[in-house]
Amino acid sequence: MGEFSRLSGVIWEPGTAFRDVAAHPRWWPPLVLLVLLSLTFNYSFTQHVGWDRFMRQQMETNPRMQNMDAATRDQAITNGARFAPIMGYAGAVVGFPLFALVAAGLFLFVFRTMLGADLSYRQVFAIYCYALVPLIFSSLMMLAVLFLKDPEQFDLQNPILTNAGAFLDSLSTPKWLYSLASSIDVFSLWVLALLATGFSAAARKLSWSTSFAAVVGTWAVYVLLKVGWAAMFG
Numbered sequence: 001m002g003e004f005s006r007l008s009g010v011i012w013e014p015g016t017a018f019r020d021v022a023a024h025p026r027w028w029p030p031l032v033l034l035v036l037l038s039l040t041f042n043y044s045f046t047q048h049v050g051w052d053r054f055m056r057q058q059m060e061t062n063p064r065m066q067n068m069d070a071a072t073r074d075q076a077i078t079n080g081a082r083f084a085p086i087m088g089y090a091g092a093v094v095g096f097p098l099f100a101l102v103a104a105g106l107f108l109f110v111f112r113t114m115l116g117a118d119l120s121y122r123q124v125f126a127i128y129c130y131a132l133v134p135l136i137f138s139s140l141m142m143l144a145v146l147f148l149k150d151p152e153q154f155d156l157q158n159p160i161l162t163n164a165g166a167f168l169d170s171l172s173t174p175k176w177l178y179s180l181a182s183s184i185d186v187f188s189l190w191v192l193a194l195l196a197t198g199f200s201a202a203a204r205k206l207s208w209s210t211s212f213a214a215v216v217g218t219w220a221v222y223v224l225l226k227v228g229w230a231a232m233f234g
Helices: 003-012 014-023 028-048 051-060 063-067 070-114 121-131 134-148 175-183 186-203 208-233
Strands: none
Touching: 003 014, 003 028, 003 121, 014 121, 014 186, 028 070, 028 121, 028 134, 051 070, 070 121, 070 186, 070 208, 121 186, 134 186, 175 208, 186 208
């Protein structure tokens, strides 16, 4: 299959597309597209909205910042706004691919060591990258909202209302609950379903239900760690 056929096939015929991905594990097209979209979003947010407002909101919700005097807090906001774009670009170019590499390693451990699936790391990594195709749509939606919405009303934490956290008050809701609710996202669930389809198609001997249970279990451990971090450090 050509790359366009693969990318569209993941949406319309995921079983066929993932069998081709497993047979010819090229991973770079969806990953490159997502990195480019992430860079575009970071640049657009910096130019259209700016980081000052976001950093001020973050400082206001951090209890440790409330004890600072006004001058120190303003300096912290200025420094944060200066370095935030740099961190955003670094996260897109380095952090995102690195997270994908680590996530593929974890799924390889679960499916190969615990379930006995005959999968290679290259196959798992390619399947993981193609399972992220739904994030292309969410990125395009976020860009559209960024330019259509009043910059003063744009919420960087929840630019589109696709997760349960978007319907909670981020200021009054406990951080652990907000983190948990934000993890329950339409696009995340779509990605999980595609991962299950990809791994069952590649392993062949594994049913979709078994693959889905393994994927959701791995994701649940990640969410629990994230929620625990939010509960301890806010």
